Amino acid sequence: MSRRALALGVLTAPxxxxxxxxxxxxxxxxxxxxxxxxxxxxxLWIVDVYSFVLAGLLVVAGSLGDRIGRRRLLLIGTAAFGxxxxxxxxxxxxxxxxxxRALLGxxxxxxxxxxxxxxxxxxxxxxxxxxxxxxxAAMFSGGxxxxxxxxxxxxxxxxxxxxxxxxxxVCLALLAVGPVLLPESRDPHPGRFDLLSAGLALAxxxxxxxxxxxxxxxxxxxxxxxxxxVGLASGALFVHRQRTLPDPLIDLTLFSHRAFSVSVAxxxxxxxxxxxxxxxxxxxxxLVVGMSPLTAALWLLPGSLAGMxxxxxxxRxxxxxxxxxxxxxxxxxxxxxxxxxALLAVGAGPVVVVVGMTVAGLAVAMVETxxxxxxxxxxxxxxxxxxxxxxxxxxxxGGALGIAVLGSVTAAVYxxxxxxxxxxxxxxxxxAAGVDPTVAGPAFTVALAVAGAVAAxxxxxxxxxxxxxxxxxxxxxxxxxxARS
Numbered sequence: 381m382s383r384r385a386l387a388l389g390v391l392t393a394p395x396x397x398x399x400x401x402x403x404x405x406x407x408x409x410x411x412x413x414x415x416x417x418x419x420x421x422x423x424l425w426i427v428d429v430y431s432f433v434l435a436g437l438l439v440v441a442g443s444l445g446d447r448i449g450r451r452r453l454l455l456i457g458t459a460a461f462g463x464x465x466x467x468x469x470x471x472x473x474x475x476x477x478x479x480x481r482a483l484l485g486x487x488x489x490x491x492x493x494x495x496x497x498x499x500x501x502x503x504x505x506x507x508x509x510x511x512x513x514x515x516x517a518a519m520f521s522g523g524x525x526x527x528x529x530x531x532x533x534x535x536x537x538x539x540x541x542x543x544x545x546x547x548x549x550v551c552l553a554l555l556a557v558g559p560v561l562l563p564e565s566r567d568p569h570p571g572r573f574d575l576l577s578a579g580l581a582l583a584x585x586x587x588x589x590x591x592x593x594x595x596x597x598x599x600x601x602x603x604x605x606x607x608x609x610v611g612l613a614s615g616a617l618f619v620h621r622q623r624t625l626p627d628p629l630i631d632l633t634l635f636s637h638r639a640f641s642v643s644v645a646x647x648x649x650x651x652x653x654x655x656x657x658x659x660x661x662x663x664x665x666x667l668v669v670g671m672s673p674l675t676a677a678l679w680l681l682p683g684s685l686a687g688m689x690x691x692x693x694x695x696r697x698x699x700x701x702x703x704x705x706x707x708x709x710x711x712x713x714x715x716x717x718x719x720x721x722a723l724l725a726v727g728a729g730p731v732v733v734v735v736g737m738t739v740a741g742l743a744v745a746m747v748e749t750x751x752x753x754x755x756x757x758x759x760x761x762x763x764x765x766x767x768x769x770x771x772x773x774x775x776x777x778g779g780a781l782g783i784a785v786l787g788s789v790t791a792a793v794y795x796x797x798x799x800x801x802x803x804x805x806x807x808x809x810x811x812a813a814g815v816d817p818t819v820a821g822p823a824f825t826v827a828l829a830v831a832g833a834v835a836a837x838x839x840x841x842x843x844x845x846x847x848x849x850x851x852x853x854x855x856x857x858x859x860x861x862x863a864r865s
Contacts (some may be wrong), residue, residue: 387502387561388512393554394454394491397461397547399523401430401484404531404543405659410666410673411540413808418474423806424791425478427659428589428783433485433677434492436585438772440578442497447573447770450494450501451564455555457490462551469541484544492772500756501563510695510753517749518691521776526684527658532677577629580618585777587611589784595670616665617639630770642848643751644771646707648778649842650744653835655717660790661721661733664828667807668821669730679734690745703750704849711843713743718839721832724825736832740839754849782835789834790827797823842854 405412405427413420418426426547465485468480501515534542588611594604622628635641658680666674690710697706720728720736722838755771795806802815810820 383561386501386557386796387563388499388515390554390558390561391495391498391502392516392849393550394458394461394495395516396519396523397550398434398488398492399520400530401488401544401547402526404527404546407650408531408535408540408543409659411535412477413476413806414812415540416471416474416477417809417812419809422474422478422728423808424787426474426481428779429478429611430481430485430488432589432672433482434488434584437486437489437578438492438583439581439629439770441492442770442772443454443573444490445494445497449564450497451558451562453490454494454498454562455558457487457494458551458554458558460487461491462548462555463487465547465551466546469544471541480544492775496631496752496756496771498562507695509756510698510749513753513756514627514691514693514695514749515750516691517694517745518688520745520748521689524781529677529681532662532673532675535673572627574621574625574627577618577621577625580614580621581629584611584618587614595699634770638848639754639757642846643754644774646751646842647748647755647771648774648781649838650711650748651778652713652782653714653776653839654741654744655784655829656786657718657721657737657780657835659783659784659832660828661737663807664733664824665730667811668817668824679730680737681738682734682738686738686742687745690742691749694746694749697746698750703754704846707747707846707849708843710743710747711839711846714740714747715836715843717741717743717840719836722829722836724832725829733832737810744839766774786831786834790824790831792828794823797826849861 409423409427412426413423432664441453441457461484464480464483468477468484471477471480495516496513499512500509503512530546531543534546587607591604591608591611594607619632622632624632633690635644662673662676662680665671666673669676671679694706717736717738717740720732720739723732752771791806798810798815799819802810802819807820807824811817
């Protein structure tokens, strides 16, 4: 095996870890709910505080990697991720688990920007880079879909904390071989690191997320409205500051390239639907259908395999067909797949759900491979870390919003479907309180159907806006296009 192939293996392992942690809690959530008894809002925070902290810090981490070295940042993040995994595994309360998941997000934020930017360094040739990104995207899709599978197997044999400890051996292996196999790369003229911009990035993300959660769980409140105002104001200040700084954290001129902006938006919407539903569907299979965690995981295995296959065939298809057509077609297929989940409202069963998830997973993985390559080819080499961070912020923001929005929609529809006086903010909470499963199960099934319909609409919009994709023009430090119109 060549040194570059081994390096690619090292670079895809962090992606597997990060996406695995985004969805593995779907299988573990029923056990966590029974053990720690979190409320609806706390349960959502347990799942998605990881993604929101990660998304809020990715741009900061990408800019930091451009300055101190992308390999160095990758290794620092690996150590932090391993330590945070151990803390999460042994969290004694729901609040402690939320804090541990936030630490995992902090560690994960230092991993992601380094992977794509180092791929661009290790694989400078367009064809080899596209194949490498296909493997990277396969690990992203495979990790997201394999989370429930691995979590289900672990829960059959161990306690819920084991879903976090699985990260530790991978982190140790990365720390051992990363310094040997990976080259160091950095921006030779990075400029000054702006701490105020870093603070504004996080101050934008968390209050807006809190506002979304607050509306979903408590309706419109003064606290939620104030959080939304603070987050939006911070976002406006962040954008203004990036436009005026000589060395911004985000090079906003990247968004003037249509291939870049449309690709980032497409990836965000794809992960929004994929991750949001991968957290909800295992709960349906376990708590409504009555499957064990391992059986539910095996039912989701076709989606994992389909996602990996879609990513790996993307480069080959791009040699024969226009990338814009592949992206629009793939998104259309994904929208049809996820709309199948809405059939639960009219009596469809778990087979329809799994088939829909598999079809959508195949199409989305192909799309994400192609659009991620467009992101990299749109950016100058010396801004690879920042461009990668923006791309991965889209991924993580999409996943976090998918969990928050689809989870909140599901929770609201579920509560509305329960008879008056029936306790429980969540399905797991209702069952733990002794609610008849024949009452709680149908209410959650309808709620999941609504979430599937929302996901399908989001992807249909992504297909519509992907029509704007155009070839990337090679200028100066920019590389030649992937796309052909």
